[in-house]
Amino acid sequence: MTQPSKPVVTVLTAPGEQEPPGMDAVRSRAEVRFACDEQTLRDTLPGTDIMMVTDFRTEALKAAWGSADKLRWIHATSAGVDALMFDELVSSDVVVTNARGIFDRSIAEYVLCTILMFAKDFPGSFRLQTRHHWKHRDTERAQGNQVLVVGAGSIGRQIGRLVTAIGMTAHGIARTPRNDDPDFVAVHGHDSLYEQLGHADFVVIAAPLTPQTEGLFDAKAFRAMKSTARLINIGRGPIVKTDDLILALRNGDIAGAGLDVFEKEPLPEDHPLWDMENVIMTAHMAGDFIGWKRALTDQFLENFDRWHSGLELFNGVDKTLGYAGSPTTPA
Structure with missing residues (x-):
């Protein structure tokens, strides 16, 4: 019997940024790809179901948006999602969540x-x-x-x-x-x-x-x-x-x-x-406590398990307002 394929998760980091801690737990549940700029994202987006965005300043997703053919959910590992609120994403059916609560x-x-x-x-x-x-x-x-x-x-x-x-x-x-x-x-x-x-x-x-x-x-x-x-x-x-x-x-x-x-x-x-x-x-560090990066991955995993089970995702972003609103179910 053919085993069902794992969903594809692309992690978009800042250039030079290390892999987020705890990614082995994500690999056990999904095929994981990494991108750090527009070109690598264009290469990894085709076939991607979920994105985990750790670069809160990125403009790479907007530039590479045309390569997103299966994308259903984007999780930002930050409270602010302003860099993601470009017109094409806002008008799409793609669900966006953020890291509300961690910081x-x-x-x-x-x-x-x-x-x-x-x-x-x-x-x-x-x-x-x-x-x-x-x-x-x-x-x-x-x-x-x-x-x-x-x-x-x-x-x-x-x-x-x-x-x-x-x-x-x-x-x-x-x-x-x-x-x-x-x-x-x-x-x-x-x-x-x-x-x-x-x-x-x-x-x-x-x-x-x-x-x-x-x-x-x-x-x-x-x-x-x-x-x-x-x-x-x-x-x-x-x-x-x-x-x-x-x-x-x-x-x-x-x-x-x-x-x-x-x-x-x-x-x-x-x-x-x-x-x-x-x-x-201070240098944009007000919320960054010791262990925050692992906490962000754990939060993503909790929501990923809900996504995989077809349950409502927490920290759903109202894309018309640009910040977290009520829970939402992925399309």
Whole structure:
């Protein structure tokens, strides 16, 4: 008797990126192929049923889309899926899922740490330490401050939960307002953004990059914020207009910024943000805990088993919105 053929899974990595850990478990369930750019993807896509995309910046899939003859499901090992939301994929029957849930707690811990670093002026302490200079200062209390989380999804709710635990007040911004979220005092609609910016001591961007959020934080948004407020961006770099942010920081429109993502990555060595004392920066690593790569493969495998059984996939992306929505069943 002829054995049924295994489904074909193509893994699209960034050029030079190593194979994700745990792939032997995938090989036991499927034929696995690897691609790292447009040409290798054109070679591997024919016959591919499923794609696992680890390169969240890739444009290779859009370029090689014409070679996808059997593709039914794409899983992005990232929370953001903006690089995959090109017209041909959005209008197709191909299901898209993402890595929602893997990074939520780690990112929320990063945000809480950044808030406390600003409140307790750890950047100033580090600078004094490097000069061996003893200087006593008074610092702020985080308790009682208001945090506005722009993007009140799963990551945003974790942020709201943690900042509430230390006595801060959490408000959210989302596409649909809601007053029954246990992690926020209230979740306001997008049309209330500028009003809510004026109340917040810390503004946290946790929204996905979509046509509606690209460039959302510009000079107008910074003017709406308190001059004592700090901006924290763990969403996507292009949500913030960097030139406007630099001017706002220099002019005192806002007091500081904690940035993990940037319009251009890596950030050029001569970029003015490096030398600004009211800026805390990291290299797009807010959610990356020890063992995260294996956790992503395990999550894919859990969904793969559901796909193989014809069950609903979790973390289904609403392709018209560009972020995870309700569960979905592959075509």
